[in-house]
Amino acid sequence: MRPTQKPDISLTQLRYFVAAAEQGSMTWAGEELFVAQSAISTSIANLEKSLGVQLLIRRRAKGLQITTQGVDFLQRSRAILAAVDDAVSALRPENTAGRVNVGCFRTLAPFYLPSIVSSLEEAHPELQLDVTELLADGVNDALHDQAIEVALTYDLGLDGDITREVLAQVPLYVAVGATHTLAGRSSVRLADLVDEPMVLLDLPVSRDYFMQAFTDHGLRASVRYRFANFEGVRAMVASGHGFTLLNQQPKLGYTYSGGELHRLSIVEPTRPLDIVLARRASSAPMTRKASLFADEARLAVARIMGSTADATQTAS
Structure with a gap:
């Protein structure tokens, strides 16, 4: 019984494929690797022929679209290249x-x-x-x-x-503008904020974390504005449009527009990050x-x- 012939695949083909998949363009992959676009295209075509599957769909004027098989092969190719790279580095740890x-x-x-x-x-x-x-x-x-x-x-x-x-x-804290009625305090209860407008840092999962601080104590915040930009939230708060909850603390309490923020600790126990x-x-x-x-x-x-x-x- 004849043994099954294994695909003839080179590390160069894997590098070219990974670059093309990540860049979404064979031209951009060639620029990144300092090789001709035609070399990238030919290498990937030969790789697909050896594997017997299509890894990338060529779309005229729209770049590349990776296939389902390509997604899995991309993950494994990255692991192979990283392992080879690390094996070489182990022989020359100074490199x-x-x-x-x-x-x-x-x-x-x-x-x-x-x-x-x-x-x-x-x-x-x-x-x-x-x-x-x-x-x-x-x-x-x-x-x-x-x-x-x-x-x-x-x-x-x-x-x-x-x-x-x-x-x-990093603990959770409240930030308010310099003219806010709470600005003179060093701490505040979440219960004192439920009727105040909230400016929410509206990012996936993060938003749930911020809102959970209230619901853990049977409270509900009044969200007035939502922004996915950290500095956008800080600017709105500094301009007097409400309070916010944050974790990271910039060294300066000023925003891009020159507004000033005041930080208050929270009296109730809250989950740090x-x-x-x-x-x-x-x-x-x-x-x-x-x-x-x-x-x-x-x-x-x-x-x-x-x-x-x-x-x-x-x-x-």
């Missing part, structure tokens, strides 16, 4: 050249990413950090699909098979490149949270 795909929660990015990127660029200029900005409803998929290896995120809506390394815990490094529980050990990002994330969170705590103590 950190190459790409690493990581994720960061949208509202955490402005606080932590600049210092993380600066530190990595200074210490490892050969490392290419590709960051995907995520919301709570996208972290699980990005990790499961291996679009990213690790995420700096809140512990919000994460699946049970996601491991979490807690870096810090954990800032975590999240990974798939079933994934291989973290690669060297991802470990570099994780190390800098730990340092950045510890440093910024420490300075925030010092500023809060000074203000009080």
Whole structure:
């Protein structure tokens, strides 16, 4: 009985396919990899022929659409390329050249990413950090699909098979404008806010977390405005259009428009949020490149949270 012939697949084909699938264009994939578009197209066509399945649908003037089989193959291809890359790095641990795909929660990015990127660029200029900005409803998929290896995120809506390394815990607080009747206080009861207009940071899963602070105490907030932009919420509150609930605390209490915000602690017990490094529980050990990002994330969170705590103590 003749053995089944295995498909003849190269790492180059996998790299070209992953780039094309991620970019949604063979032309853009070629630009990213510094090769001709025709080389990308031919390589992927040969890959599909070897596999006997169509991975990408070519749409004239509309880019590429990945097929169902392509989605699964993309996930596995990323894992293969990461494993090969890490195996090579293990032989030469001093070599950190190459790409690493990581994720960061949208509202955490402005606080932590600049210092993380600066530190990595200074210490490892050969490392290419590709960051995907995520919301709570996208972290699980990005990790499961291996679009990213690790995420700096809140512990919000994460699946049970996601491991979490807690870096810090941030409490919930109330923010009001300088002219608000509560601005002179240092703390407030949630019960005192139910008749006040609320400006909600309206992001997936996050919105439920904020509203849960009220429902846990049998209360219902009066949401007047909803914004998916952190600074949009802060600007509306500073302009006197209501209060909001937030976790992250900018060093400055001023908004883009120059309005001033006052922070109040909450008298009732509320659930804080954990800032975590999240990974798939079933994934291989973290690669060297991802470990570099994780190390800098730990340092950045510890440093910024420490300075925030010092500023809060000074203000009080």
